[in-house]
Amino acid sequence: MLVYVFGKKFDADLAPSVQQFLEKMVRRGISICMYKGFERFLESYIQIPAHTTFEEHSEFENATALFSFGGDGTFLDAARLVGSKRIPILGINTGRLGFLSHVSVSEVDEALEQFVNSEYTIDPRSFIQIKSEEFDFGDFPYALNEITINNATRNEMIKINASVNKAFLSSYWADGLIVATPTGSTAYSLSCGGPIVTPNSNNFILTPISAHNLTARPLVIGDTSTVKLRAECRSGQIQVTLDSTQYVLEGGTEISLSRAPFELQMILLEGRNFFRTIRKKMGWGLDIRID
Numbered sequence: 001m002l003v004y005v006f007g008k009k010f011d012a013d014l015a016p017s018v019q020q021f022l023e024k025m026v027r028r029g030i031s032i033c034m035y036k037g038f039e040r041f042l043e044s045y046i047q048i049p050a051h052t053t054f055e056e057h058s059e060f061e062n063a064t065a066l067f068s069f070g071g072d073g074t075f076l077d078a079a080r081l082v083g084s085k086r087i088p089i090l091g092i093n094t095g096r097l098g099f100l101s102h103v104s105v106s107e108v109d110e111a112l113e114q115f116v117n118s119e120y121t122i123d124p125r126s127f128i129q130i131k132s133e134e135f136d137f138g139d140f141p142y143a144l145n146e147i148t149i150n151n152a153t154r155n156e157m158i159k160i161n162a163s164v165n166k167a168f169l170s171s172y173w174a175d176g177l178i179v180a181t182p183t184g185s186t187a188y189s190l191s192c193g194g195p196i197v198t199p200n201s202n203n204f205i206l207t208p209i210s211a212h213n214l215t216a217r218p219l220v221i222g223d224t225s226t227v228k229l230r231a232e233c234r235s236g237q238i239q240v241t242l243d244s245t246q247y248v249l250e251g252g253t254e255i256s257l258s259r260a261p262f263e264l265q266m267i268l269l270e271g272r273n274f275f276r277t278i279r280k281k282m283g284w285g286l287d288i289r290i291d
Contacts, residue, residue: 148239160230
């Protein structure tokens with residue numbers, strides 16, 4: 001069993017727990033192939049068990065899975081590395097909230113037991129694909145959480161003309177617009193007033209950022225739709241962000257958003273599900289009143 005291990009920097013106080021996790025992986029017969037950048041970070045704090053290394057653009061040969069150590073931002077980077085290769089990803093949370101990295105380092109024994117015994121399911125998560133005839137978004141024009149459009153140079157309102165399946169939707173006068181997947185419904189979109197939707201909802205959420213017109217509300221549409229956006233601003237340039245990857249475009253550039261032709265394979269260990277995660281992470285049902 002070969003597991004690829006990806007991560008970035010995190011709180012050094014958690015390094016001993018990560019070491020224990022890696023050592024227990026080896027004792028259970030799991031071979032480790034570690035991201036070179038993560039290896040450089042860890043070797044300053046712990047003794048890393050026997051492993052090989054990989055770098056970006058790996059083909060992930062013979063991979064059973066990829067373990068992502070970090071928060072949700074690290075998980076998004078891992079998803080970008082895996083791309084369309086259909087390598088299942090398990091998120092080990094060394095960050096804060098952790099909707100995607102939902103397994104705590106304190107749950108190492110239970111998590112490894114379930115993984116080795118295949119006591120898990122694959123939760124497919126959709127990507128958004130972005131296209132433009134006027135701009136090249138590189139070799140991975142996809143986002144797992146959201147695609148955001150706003151002003152590139154200063155904090156000022158922009159005008160975004162939006163259409164869905166060639167039908168004009170609206171002109172958004174706002175700080176920006178978020179087009180999120182169900183996975184991204186608990187991220188930036190949520191903080192801007194968007195709804196939480198379940199991962200298998202097959203939709204996009206269009207959430208304006210600080211809209212000038214208060215009647216501009218979040219909108220949920222089917223993800224078989226094609227969304228076209230064209231933004232204009234005084235400064236002449238707009239910024240388009242795919243999760244955490246940013247691009248600067250000339251104002252007036254038309255972009256087209258649609259569902260990607262592949263999905264992320266997210267590992268859900270037995271006993272875990274979307275509702276458990278949001279209930280736990282958001283404190284739903286807790287009585288926080290002070291006597």
